[in-house]
Amino acid sequence: MHMANHVPAVVTAFNIVEFLSKSEWKSSSMTQISEMLNLNKSTCFRVLKTLESLGYIKFDDLTKQYSLGYRFVVIGERAKQMNTYISAVSTILEKIAHPEITFVIVKRTSDNFLAYVAKQEPTLPIRLQFSGDMFPIPYGALGKCFLSYLPKDEQVSILEKQQINGVLPQYTTRTNTSLAQLQNELETIRSTGFAESDMEYIDTISSIACPILDENGEIILGLGAYILSHYKPLIDTDSVKKLLKSTAEEISEAIIGLEIY
Secondary structure: OOOOOOOHHHHHHHHHHHHHOOHHHOOEOHHHHHHHOOOOHHHHHHHHHHHHHOOOEEEEOOOOEEEEOOHHHHHHHHHHHHHHHHHHHHHHHHOOOOOOEEEEEEEEOOOOEEEEEEEEOOOOOOOOOOOOOEEEOOOHHHHHHHHHOOOHHHHHHHHHHHOEOOEOOOOOOOOOOOHHHHHHHHHHHHHHOOEEEEOOOOOOEEEEEEEEEOOOOOEEEEEEEEEEHHHHHHOOHHHHHHHHHHHHHHHHHHHHHHOOO
16 A cells, blocks of 8 residues: 555554454553554554544543444444445436436535446446546536536535636537536526536536435435437437436435435
């Protein structure tokens, strides 16, 4: 593993956590931890006390042993919920498998990217190549769809950060770099409930997207259909839109039921 950019104290903390997560070492003394992990005792003590103060490790005054703390109960429950959530949406996607279409679900990240959380490949041996696991709002059908459902102040903030000398970046020859045109398009997307992109972000992919909303009508996820451009003339886009809408509603109900956003 390349360690050049790693912070030693953070690596040590996670090594200790992983060590204490093993059943045979779930309660261990500082000496045991430092010796088994080949740590300097002073460093080990400081890291243990820091983790203890944050609630990630607890210390038993009677046995003088450390074990995982209460915060991992919260983290574990959240991880379990997230796995349930991903499993639920993946199961729903499986039901709409299509010969030529890749269906994806994306979630907004804290830095205004969209990250893929689930994907259903076509039933034919067609595989799309994505440039990474995330892409920036507001590009492609999913990016424009997500942006259109955000509050106006958030739209303005995101678009201001994307502009270079007053225009939006150009990813393909079909990318719309006009801010005014994009803003008009966002209004149309919001009124129709669908966004479309014809090779605007990736020059071999056309896409259609719709929002997955919570009970307040706010966007929580995006559902998209990716189509290789040379297959697009063979696809009934109206049927795809109907399928996306009904699937989005089903996913919305499933997520609201799990209370996971």
